[in-house]
Amino acid sequence: MTSAVTTATSPRTTGPTPSGRKGRLTPGGVPYALLLPAFVLYAMVVLYPTLSGAVYAFTDWTGRADGTNFIGWANFVEIFSDVAARSALRNSLIIAVSVTVVQTLVGLALALALHTSLVTRNVLRTLFFAPALLPPVIIAFLWTFILTPQGPLNRVLRGLGLDFLAQNWLGDSSLALWTVIGVVIWQSAGLTMVIYLAGLQGIPTELNESAALDGASWWQRTRLVTVPLLIPATTVAMSLTLISSLKLFDQVFAMTGGGPGYATETLSVIMYKEAFVSGRFGYSTAIALVLTMIVFAFTMVQLGALRRFDVDR
Amino acid sequence: MTRRFGAARLGREALMVLVACAFIFPFYVFFTVSMKTQAEVASSPLGLPTTLNLDNFATAWDRGDLGEAYLNSIVVVALSVLILVGFGSMAAYTLARRLSRLSTVAYLVFLVGLMIPLQLGMVPLYQFMNSANLLGTWTALILFEAGHQLPFTIFLYAGFIRALPREYEEAARVDGAGPVTMFRKIVFPLLRPITGTVVILTGITTWNDFLTPLLYVGGSSQQTLPVAIYAFRGEFATDWGVLFAGMAIAIIPLLIVYFFLQKYFIIGFASGIKG
Numbered sequence: 018m019t020s021a022v023t024t025a026t027s028p029r030t031t032g033p034t035p036s037g038r039k040g041r042l043t044p045g046g047v048p049y050a051l052l053l054p055a056f057v058l059y060a061m062v063v064l065y066p067t068l069s070g071a072v073y074a075f076t077d078w079t080g081r082a083d084g085t086n087f088i089g090w091a092n093f094v095e096i097f098s099d100v101a102a103r104s105a106l107r108n109s110l111i112i113a114v115s116v117t118v119v120q121t122l123v124g125l126a127l128a129l130a131l132h133t134s135l136v137t138r139n140v141l142r143t144l145f146f147a148p149a150l151l152p153p154v155i156i157a158f159l160w161t162f163i164l165t166p167q168g169p170l171n172r173v174l175r176g177l178g179l180d181f182l183a184q185n186w187l188g189d190s191s192l193a194l195w196t197v198i199g200v201v202i203w204q205s206a207g208l209t210m211v212i213y214l215a216g217l218q219g220i221p222t223e224l225n226e227s228a229a230l231d232g233a234s235w236w237q238r239t240r241l242v243t244v245p246l247l248i249p250a251t252t253v254a255m256s257l258t259l260i261s262s263l264k265l266f267d268q269v270f271a272m273t274g275g276g277p278g279y280a281t282e283t284l285s286v287i288m289y290k291e292a293f294v295s296g297r298f299g300y301s302t303a304i305a306l307v308l309t310m311i312v313f314a315f316t317m318v319q320l321g322a323l324r325r326f327d328v329d330r
Numbered sequence: 331m332t333r334r335f336g337a338a339r340l341g342r343e344a345l346m347v348l349v350a351c352a353f354i355f356p357f358y359v360f361f362t363v364s365m366k367t368q369a370e371v372a373s374s375p376l377g378l379p380t381t382l383n384l385d386n387f388a389t390a391w392d393r394g395d396l397g398e399a400y401l402n403s404i405v406v407v408a409l410s411v412l413i414l415v416g417f418g419s420m421a422a423y424t425l426a427r428r429l430s431r432l433s434t435v436a437y438l439v440f441l442v443g444l445m446i447p448l449q450l451g452m453v454p455l456y457q458f459m460n461s462a463n464l465l466g467t468w469t470a471l472i473l474f475e476a477g478h479q480l481p482f483t484i485f486l487y488a489g490f491i492r493a494l495p496r497e498y499e500e501a502a503r504v505d506g507a508g509p510v511t512m513f514r515k516i517v518f519p520l521l522r523p524i525t526g527t528v529v530i531l532t533g534i535t536t537w538n539d540f541l542t543p544l545l546y547v548g549g550s551s552q553q554t555l556p557v558a559i560y561a562f563r564g565e566f567a568t569d570w571g572v573l574f575a576g577m578a579i580a581i582i583p584l585l586i587v588y589f590f591l592q593k594y595f596i597i598g599f600a601s602g603i604k605g
Contacts, residue, residue: 047427048509052436055421055480058413062477063443066451066458073454080457135343141350143592147357150588150595152538152556155577158563159360162375162570169359169375203356208599215600264447267540271560285541288449293545298453305449316445 074306078299085299092303102304104279105287108194109263109308112201112283113315116262120202121255124209125247129239131210132217142214146207153204157271160200161187187273190280197281201268205261209254216250217243256319263312284308364574371570390576393565398551399558399580406468406543406554407536410475414483414532415525417476422487423513427499437488443481448542456545466550471543475536483528490524491517530598537584555580 074092078085096102127145131138148156163169164186171183186196220243228238266285269275275282275290284304292301363371364386365379390396425437455474456465464470498520502512540556547553549561559580566573588595 047424047513049424049428049432051420051509051513052424055417055440055484056436058417058473058477059440059443059480061458062455062474063446063451063481064439066455067446069454070450070452130342130346130349133342134339135346137343137347137350141346142596143589144350144354146592146596146599147585147588149599150534150538150584151581152540152559154540154556154560155581158559158573158577159356162363162574163356163359167375169355172376173355203353211596211600214596260445264449270541271563285447285449288452289541292453292456298457302450302453305447305452309447309450312445312447 070302071306073299074303076299078302079296080298081296088299092300093307095300096304096307101275101279101282101287105275105282105284105304106307108280108282109265109284109311111194112198112265113259113263115198116201116265117255117259119198120206120209120258121251123202123206124254125213125244125251127206127210128213128217129243132214142210146211148204149206149208149211151204153267154271156204157200157268160203161272164196188277190277193273193277193280197269197272200272201262201265204268205258209258212254212257213247213250216247220246252319252322256316259315259319260312263308263315284311360574361578363570364578366571368569368571386571386575387579389572390562390579393572394558394562394576395551396555396558396576396579399553399555402468402547402552403537403554406471406475407533409468409472410479410536411529411533413472413476414479415528418480418483418528419487419518419521419525420513421480422484422491423517425484426488426491427496437484440481440484443478444485448478452542452545459546465546466552467547468552470546471552471554474542474546475532475539478542479532479535483532486524486528486531487521490521494520526594527598527601530595 073085075087075089076085077088077091096106131142131145135141165171166183166185166188170186174180174183184192187193224242224246225238228242233241264285265283266289269281269283269286270289273281275286284307288301288304288308290301291297291304295301359375362377362379363375365381365383366386367383370379421440425433425440459465459470459474462470464473494517498516499512502516507515537554538556539554540560543554543557544560548557553561559577562576563573566576
């Protein structure tokens with residue numbers, strides 16, 4: 018393979034620049050020097066810190082003067098016995114799965130509704146997508162106010178005679194996690210919708226028209242024609258949502274700080290606290306390594322699924 | 331038949347408008363509360379403000395150092411995006427046009443960066459910035475934002491360049507253009523559509539970023555808008571009117587730009603994310 022490529026490119030490059038060194042340095046015509054600035058920056062900001070993080074995860078590094086020792090798997094043993102870390106792990110998985118499933122369904126529903134000939138479709142598309150562009154911290158504070166016990170949401174519910182639905186949304190430890198999940202979905206459903214709208218534009222209208230001529234109802238056409246053709250868009254939307262919700266930090270940190278108790282703690286939040294509040298750098302990096310492994314595992318599953326669907330096409 | 335179709339369609343329009351109204355209810359709360367006094371927020375959090383009161387905005391602007399935060403955010407976004415476009419397009423050009431094994435490996439090394447959560451390198455990088463005396467400065471933040479978003483930028487550019495015909499470059503080579511001139515004069519101008527996507531996606535991501543800016547520039551005079559708003563919330567914990575005015579100041583320009591350029595934003599997100 019490599020030799021074939023070399024023979025294919027070498028005549029072209031030795032032709033115009035036969036003058037020895039320069040030609041040999043740039044057989045493809047593009048010098049590797051163009052790659053250098055990006056690579057140096059990437060190595061400094063991503064590669065080196067990440068690799069050293071993976072090593073520090075096995076140490077008791079605290080940043081104090083009294084040395085750093087390798088402690089084997091002790092940090093990981095602690096994660097699974099520490100109540101806060103265990104809640105964080107559980108919550109992160111719950112958030113990832115429920116946000117991904119619900120947001121995909123909501124985004125798909127919005128896209129299907131707006132892909133029709135509605136007069137208002139452009140305005141609505143703009144509105145639904147707007148929250149996805151705004152800083153999550155600001156969205157979090159906005160919802161913190163809306164969700165206060167005497168706040169707008171409960172007043173609306175009481176005004177509609179639905180008093181039993183009025184809750185202490187962020188203060189009730191059995192509810193807070195679901196509230197956070199709801200806010201995250203509200204903010205980013207528009208993003209999923211936009212990905213689906215792009216996918217819908219790639220489906221030839223003839224397919225739906227001929228299915229309609231054959232007497233298929235709207236629901237049948239959607240289920241049997243449209244949705245299967247949206248599998249690539251679904252994979253993109255789902256993996257994007259899955260990874261970002263596994264790493265969820267901003268909304269939790271701004272709305273609940275992980276509380277009440279450990280009810281909304283996530284891996285990113287607890288990792289931040291262990292590192293920058295308690296100064297336990299080694300332990301916090303071990304939590305980050307667990308997060309990384311989960312992200313890798315989920316991504317592999319996604320890629321496997323994507324490849325299977327690609328073969329089908 | 332046509333009448334029924336019309337009614338069904340009207341029903342659909344009405345239903346979607348209703349859904350949209352419920353969906354944007356938080357924005358209604360946002361902008362009305364930002365004009366209310368503390369007493370008004372407590373007595374009627376839902377009603378319209380009784381007067382068109384802009385005092386909250388003045389207070390927020392004065393007390394929240396929002397002018398300064400704006401400037402910081404603009405500088406950080408502009409320089410990060412500039413580096414990303416420059417470094418990213420050059421690197422992607424090499425990676426897309428070279429077919430050697432080294433180039434393939436280098437591309438994969440960049441792609442792995444799409445998957446690695448920033449959390450794993452967070453503490454070592456923080457210590458690095460600390461020992462380089464860069465904490466509390468734009469420089470630390472710009473290095474982070476640019477470096478961290480390079481994989482995505484390179485991914486977008488490389489995909490685009492691979493689909494670009496080589497004829498222009500070959501013609502330029504025959505005319506004796508060196509690789510750098512060729513990139514600057516021939517290739518980069520052809521990349522304009524994807525550069526637009528890169529600018530929108532990385533610009534928004536950088537503008538909204540919170541965790542790393544909080545760590546690097548929180549509490550300093552170089553903090554960006556989300557960090558300033560977060561600090562502001564600590565200060566005005568109970569005065570929702572002033573907090574919301576500050577938040578409105580932070581997002582209204584972004585919303586205006588979005589409403590004017592919404593087509594590009596939506597196309598950018600949809601096509602960019604798909605790669």
